[in-house]
């Protein structure tokens with residue numbers, strides 16, 4: 001996989017800090033699981049968390065904390081470490097669907113109950129709605145369809161899982177991530193002959209419906 | 223209690239400084255990953271448990287919850303020790319991610335999407351990561367303390383208060399773009415120090 005568009009540094013820090021919505025974190029985790037270079041970068045961001053943890057003044061813990069934990073350890077089943085090591089080694093994973101997403105939707109895009117908005121444009125909502133703002137959604141867009149130019153108030157992450165699109169930022173193919181904020185206005189166009197499937201998350205729910213509204217507009221206008 | 227004989231004081235100091243750098247703790251955790259020995263575990267517990275609890279309290283959780291999540295985190299240290307790989311992360315980093323995930327799972331009643339620690343085992347080493355993990359926490363603490371205040375602030379708000387970019391932007395009354403560029407600058411500065419110190 002030849003990945004050209006990566007995560008913004010600020011996005012990686014937010015993920016590492018655990019301060020990002022579930023919806024956004026899912027998209028980040030998906031990109032990281034297929035992109036060695038961002039994985040390396042996020043591990044450095046997590047190291048900042050490690051240093052900060054180490055720099056904290058100790059809180060007082062309950063007197064019997066250690067005893068309680070040790071008592072739990074005694075009830076732990078013995079684990080055969082070697083067995084785990086070897087069994088994890090050759091687990092097949094889908095080429096198209098990154099593992100964190102597989103946990104939500106399974107192994108195939110075909111099994112998803114896509115909802116049609118208009119001909120050629122489908123979506124599927126992921127169960128991350130309880131968040132105080134975030135939403136994530138799979139989109140499936142047929143070749144030649146475009147979104148109206150739009151910008152966002154919050155952050156928006158789009159991970160391409162299949163197919164491709166182009167916008168002012170360049171061409172995005174499978175594995176690429178478009179990590180945009182409010183300063184960028186863009187108009188993505190699906191530019192190859194297969195459906196483009198992408199995973200989108202925003203940290204502001206209103207914007208997400210706005211985006212969809214804009215997406216529907218050119219179609220209903222016909 | 224401070225009228226101990228001076229000899230005893232020296233012993234105490236020596237005992238306490240035996241494991242004071244982050245790389246020693248990482249060595250110890252690596253030992254635990256190969257050999258689940260309670261003596262090793264107890265040492266790690268004594269050092270990290272009070273810090274983990276302090277972290278969870280800073281996230282805004284009440285004392286009893288923080289105590290409970292701290293214990294859960296420290297249990298996870300034991301359960302997942304076999305997945306630890308010293309060349310990939312310092313002990314403090316690895317334990318930070320466990321504490322982070324425990325806290326988030328509890329606060330959101332939903333698992334934080336992870337890029338799976340298992341992949342550490344599957345993937346062959348592409349680079350040698352030793353360098354960044356050997357930088358001592360002293361040095362990094364110094365580096366963090368040298369950041370301009372407005373950059374350190376956004377890092378603290380992210381890591382210790384769990385605030386999203388837009389949340390920080392509202393709190394500080396600055397545009398989202400400024401929040402992101404401050405975080406970007408802070409992080410890139412710290413990472414440069416990592417590289418240059420190797």
Ligand SMILES: [Zn+2]
Pocket residue numbers: 003005006007031035037038039
């Ligand atoms: Zn990447």
